[in-house]
Amino acid sequence: xxxxxxxxxxxxxxxxxxxxxxxxxxxxxxxxxxxxxxxxxxxxxxxxxxxxxxxxxxxxxxxxxxxxxxxxxxxxxxxxxxxxxxxxxxxxxxxxxxxxxxxxxxxxxxxxxxxxxxxxxxxxxxxxxxxxxxxxxxxxxxxxxxxxxxxxxxxxxxxxxxxxxxxxxxxxxxxxxxxxxxxxxxxxxxxxxxxxxxxxxxxxxxxxxxxxxxxxxxxxxxxxxxxxxxxxxxxxxxxxxxxxxxxxxxxxxxxxxxxxxxxxxxxxxxxxxxxxxxxxxxxxxxxxxxxxxxxxxxxxxxxxxxxxxxxxxxxxxxxxxxxxxxxxxxxxxxxxxx
Numbered sequence: 502x503x504x505x506x507x508x509x510x511x512x513x514x515x516x517x518x519x520x521x522x523x524x525x526x527x528x529x530x531x532x533x534x535x536x537x538x539x540x541x542x543x544x545x546x547x548x549x550x551x552x553x554x555x556x557x558x559x560x561x562x563x564x565x566x567x568x569x570x571x572x573x574x575x576x577x578x579x580x581x582x583x584x585x586x587x588x589x590x591x592x593x594x595x596x597x598x599x600x601x602x603x604x605x606x607x608x609x610x611x612x613x614x615x616x617x618x619x620x621x622x623x624x625x626x627x628x629x630x631x632x633x634x635x636x637x638x639x640x641x642x643x644x645x646x647x648x649x650x651x652x653x654x655x656x657x658x659x660x661x662x663x664x665x666x667x668x669x670x671x672x673x674x675x676x677x678x679x680x681x682x683x684x685x686x687x688x689x690x691x692x693x694x695x696x697x698x699x700x701x702x703x704x705x706x707x708x709x710x711x712x713x714x715x716x717x718x719x720x721x722x723x724x725x726x727x728x729x730x731x732x733x734x735x736x737x738x739x740x741x742x743x744x745x746x747x748x749x750x751x752x753x754x755x756x757x758x759x760x761x762x763x764x765x766x767x768x769x770x771x772x773x774x775x776x777x778x779x780x781x782x783x784x785x786x787x788x789x790x791x792x793x794x795x796x797x798x799x800x801x802x803x804x805x806x807x808x809x810x811x812x813x814x815x816x817x818x819x820x821x822x823x824x825x826x827x828x829x830x831x832x833x834x835x836x837x838x839x
Contacts, residue, residue, distance in 0.1 A: 506592035507582050511618030514594065518554075521591075522546035522623035523615055525556045525632060527672075530575035531584035533692035534670035537660035539588040542625040545655055551622055552591040556614065557581070558598040565598050575672055575679070575691075577698055577723020580794075594619060607638025608646060616650045623653040682728035682800040694796035697724035697776060698739065701788040704777065711814050713821075714786040715759070715777035716793055726776055727797060729761040729804045733824035733831075735796040736778050742790030750791070755781045757817075757824040758795055761804035779817075781825060799827050 508514050524542045528535050539555065546553035559581075563572040576584065585593045596602065596614070605613070610633045615621040624643060632638045640656060647654045659669040670690045678687040679695060687695050699722030704715070716736060734757075738750035756778040763775065778795055780786055801823055807813040 506586070506590075508592060508594050509597065511594070511614060514592070514618060518552055518592065519620065520551050520622045521554045521619045522549065522551040522625060523554050523556055523619055523621045524625045525630070527561055528555065528557050528581055528585060529561060529572075529672040530675055530691055531581060531588065532575075532670055532672065532675060532690055534660040534690075536588050536692060538625060538627065538657055539585070539590065541655070541657045543589045545623055545625055549623060549653075553589060554592045554594060554619055554621075555585045555588075555590045556594045556596070556619070557585070558596050560598055562598050562603070565600060566603065573676060573680075573725050575675060575695070575725050580696065580698060580723060604634055607633030607642050608649075609633075610638070611643070611646045612650065616652065621652050623655060625655045625657060627659060628656050676725060679725050679727045682730055682803075684727055684732065684797045685799055687727075688797070694735070694798065695724070695727070696794050696796050697722045697726060698792065698794045699723060699776075700792050701790065703789060704775065711810060711817070712784065713779045713814075713817050714784060715779045716786065716788045716791075718776040718793075718795070720773070722776060726760060726774075727800075729774070730759075731801040731804075731820050731824075732758040732760070733798040733801055733827040734758045734778070735798070735828075736780055737794045737796070738788065738791045739794050740792035745787075745791060751780065751788075751793075753796075754783070755825065755828045756795070757781070757801075757821050758797065759804075779821065781821060798831055801827070 522542055522545050524538055526535065526538075539553075543553045559578050561572055561574060563569065582593050582595055594614070615624065624647070626640060626643065628640055630640055630643070632643070640654070644654045675687045675690050678684070678690070684695055697718065699718040701716045702719045704717035736754045736756040737752050741750055758776070758778045760774070760776050762773065776795070801820060805816070807816065
């Protein structure tokens, strides 16, 4: 069986990898700006007969250094690394970020992980790149270390909404868009559909009782949950529960996705924020235990409270029709993101 080239220490890096070209970053979301840098890395690596490698970290450094609430992550751990490989990397060195790890000086970081660990001969970075203890290393530091350890330093422009040099696409701006329900804007910056991934949990079964059985995600799925509301999107089963093996898994199934606290049923108990998806036309949906990925296309309406279950069903019927029209006007999900 072929091993996925994701390494969690320099000891795991294959001895036959050869010399490498490397880019360093958190890559949250692996958005268009990230992929622009990775494409430059891939091109430089190819022209120099080097293996392109992304060096990244988990957890996100801000989560370790004291600001987790300010940095909800766009992608989960596995999805991020999967997207890096899809961007053409021959490998991903995914290092555990700890307080102790953060104490490496810029030179020690470069020597231990890049030069000795990866056999790096070229590094591709933005002009504003920072690295090492307290972000004390900058691009000038890297150039000096390149002379010391015999590697090339290549800098690239930021990619903005209108191309290179037109500003900067950032993970933080994409987070803001998603938290406001602006998934179209977020998708444009991502260059793909925003996704949320989790195992399907048992919910209150209200949807099934109302004729709209839903796949309910857990309270902490991988990926940033957009603002409350109803969305058009797709559902794909990425891993089946043992009980479902032998049946064809759903792939890119049109879905109406609801996010919120179900205010119509607030009298039934404490409000709990949920993410649930109704697959169009599937009234016998059974995905319990499956891992699913939801892809978001567009915001449809805010969360509403209804006076009765009948009124809710009427609105859900309308929601499905609206999202169906939205999805019919869109292209199917890109296979490259699957």
